[in-house]
Amino acid sequence: MIVAGCDVGSLTAKAVILNQRSILGTAVVKSKVDPAESAREVMNRALMEAGVPSDSIEYCVGTGYGRNRISFVDKAVSEISCHGLGARWVLPSVRTVIDIGGQDCKAIRLDKDGRIQKFITNDKCAAGTGRFLEVMARLLGVTLDELGGLSRGAKEPLALASTCTVWAQAEVVHHLNAEKAIADIAAAVNHAMANRVAILVNSVGIERDVCMTGGVAKNTGVVMSIEKLLGVKMKRHRVDPQIIGAIGAAVAAQNTMGGKS
Amino acid sequence: MIVAGCDVGSLTAKAVIMRDREIVAYHIMRSTPQPELSARTVLQATLEKADLEAAAIDYCVGTGYGRNQIPFADAVESEIACHGRGAWWLLPSVRMVIDIGGQDAKAIRLDEKGNVIRYVYNDKCASGTGRFLEIMADALEVELEEMGSLSQQGEEGVSISNQCVVFAETEIISLVNEGKALPDIIMGLHAAMAHRVAALAKSIEIDRDVTMTGGVAKNGGMFRALERALGESIVPMPADPQINGALGAAVIGLQAGGKGW
Numbered sequence: 001m002i003v004a005g006c007d008v009g010s011l012t013a014k015a016v017i018l019n020q021r022s023i024l025g026t027a028v029v030k031s032k033v034d035p036a037e038s039a040r041e042v043m044n045r046a047l048m049e050a051g052v053p054s055d056s057i058e059y060c061v062g063t064g065y066g067r068n069r070i071s072f073v074d075k076a077v078s079e080i081s082c083h084g085l086g087a088r089w090v091l092p093s094v095r096t097v098i099d100i101g102g103q104d105c106k107a108i109r110l111d112k113d114g115r116i117q118k119f120i121t122n123d124k125c126a127a128g129t130g131r132f133l134e135v136m137a138r139l140l141g142v143t144l145d146e147l148g149g150l151s152r153g154a155k156e157p158l159a160l161a162s163t164c165t166v167w168a169q170a171e172v173v174h175h176l177n178a179e180k181a182i183a184d185i186a187a188a189v190n191h192a193m194a195n196r197v198a199i200l201v202n203s204v205g206i207e208r209d210v211c212m213t214g215g216v217a218k219n220t221g222v223v224m225s226i227e228k229l230l231g232v233k234m235k236r237h238r239v240d241p242q243i244i245g246a247i248g249a250a251v252a253a254q255n256t257m258g259g260k261s
Numbered sequence: 262m263i264v265a266g267c268d269v270g271s272l273t274a275k276a277v278i279m280r281d282r283e284i285v286a287y288h289i290m291r292s293t294p295q296p297e298l299s300a301r302t303v304l305q306a307t308l309e310k311a312d313l314e315a316a317a318i319d320y321c322v323g324t325g326y327g328r329n330q331i332p333f334a335d336a337v338e339s340e341i342a343c344h345g346r347g348a349w350w351l352l353p354s355v356r357m358v359i360d361i362g363g364q365d366a367k368a369i370r371l372d373e374k375g376n377v378i379r380y381v382y383n384d385k386c387a388s389g390t391g392r393f394l395e396i397m398a399d400a401l402e403v404e405l406e407e408m409g410s411l412s413q414q415g416e417e418g419v420s421i422s423n424q425c426v427v428f429a430e431t432e433i434i435s436l437v438n439e440g441k442a443l444p445d446i447i448m449g450l451h452a453a454m455a456h457r458v459a460a461l462a463k464s465i466e467i468d469r470d471v472t473m474t475g476g477v478a479k480n481g482g483m484f485r486a487l488e489r490a491l492g493e494s495i496v497p498m499p500a501d502p503q504i505n506g507a508l509g510a511a512v513i514g515l516q517a518g519g520k521g522w
Binding site: 103124125126131132135162163164165166167 | 364385386387392396423424425426427428
């Protein structure tokens with residue numbers, strides 16, 4: 001049975017084609033202004049990679065901020081459910097999922113059967129979301145992909161006292177004017193980001209295993225700082241953390257079909 | 262007796278010189294990166310306007326974020342105390358002062374003698390501070406000083422759903438792209454910011470009369486938006502609302518000198 005999951009986020013759209021336990025195709029594209037268009041494009045690419053025609057998809061679940069604007073989905077499922085399902089599909093032992101997206105951050109706690117016990121979302125404040133890192137990367141003149149790795153080269157510990165992205169920006173400018181090393185400032189940015197995320201995670205409580213999903217999970221500096229702050233090691237996995245919401249959507253599709261047959 | 266009040270803020274420095282119970286001169290300038298230099302420069306400019314020598318000042322009180330770096334201050338006072346005292350001196354019936362500065366917002370409740378009973382302030386989040394309007398003016402490519410008059414040409418404020426400055430900035434750019442009229446967007450921004458400041462003031466309970474101080478009080482659109490958000494009319498300051506902190510510092514100086522009372 002071939003199913004699909006499509007996760008249309010604020011910055012990127014992701015799609016996954018699943019056949020039983022195997023991933024046939026995946027795709028990630030930058031979101032367009034129109035979520036419906038992003039969904040169509042990312043799904044076409046995933047189908048191409050999988051080498052299957054669109055009519056072979058028996059069921060498709062949509063998720064993410066644009067989930068209600070996707071014309072071809074059979075059902076829309078919340079991001080929280082999909083991230084929980086996806087993380088568990090990748091790592092069956094996972095009990096806490098930390099998802100950091102482009103404009104939000106979520107902490108989700110699952111029980112031993114994978115049911116959602118507790119969750120919390122921040123999408124009100126840019127601090128602690130991918131947006132914070134985006135603003136800071138631009139200020140430092142590095143790409144978002146480079147920012148994470150810079151932490152490793154840090155020598156002098158610097159701190160950002162402000163939580164607010166706007167005030168922290170002023171602090172970064174101050175450090176730049178004082179000719180502090182980019183790596184040191186980057187490490188402070190990644191640490192400030194981690195600090196904010198750790199507060200959110202602690203408010204739902206941590207249970208092992210812990211894993212990270214969403215694009216920011218690729219930022220090694222942020223991941224290391226979160227591990228230090230929470231006192232846990234993240235459970236690593238081989239799947240691109242950015243597509244875990246889409247995998248969860250595909251799993252939701254399988255579950256729906258399974259329930260029918 | 263000649264006293265001076267010097268308020269070194271994050272964005273502007275203000276000084277007021279009083280002879281007995283009269284304001285002789287005042288000056289407002291943009292702060293330099295060194296609070297000490299800002300303090301010296303603003304006092305010098307005020308002395309020149311008053312046609313006085315520095316030696317003529319009997320007593321000087323410093324306040325504001327840079328208050329501990331004013332070399333010539335005989336005493337320092339908190340911003341809260343100074344804003345309360347300044348407003349009470351100009352408007353004895355005032356029981357609540359709402360001060361919106363460049364990087365913070367405060368609500369202060371006073372007794373009939375101008376003493377502070379309760380206060381609350383926000384300097385953690387840029388939303389609800391002057392910085393919010395500054396960033397939005399930049400994004401809309403209008404002068405900060407024009408925001409008030411532009412908003413008053415608006416017919417119906419556009420509702421702004423984001424509170425965070427970073428997210429709201431993106432939101433208004435899409436509103437511009439959607440073809441929404443600039444005055445209506447600015448009206449919406451004022452309403453959003455007023456809502457935030459009103460929530461702060463309501464947290465310590467509103468008491469009449471209410472006045473508004475700080476640079477943002479010069480923005481007529483914001484003044485009216487705050488009246489609407491509070492459901493109260495606001496008594497306008499009979500002097501430049503931006504010098505209220507420095508004025509309060511001078512009044513405290515008068516009282517400390519034991520004269521003029």
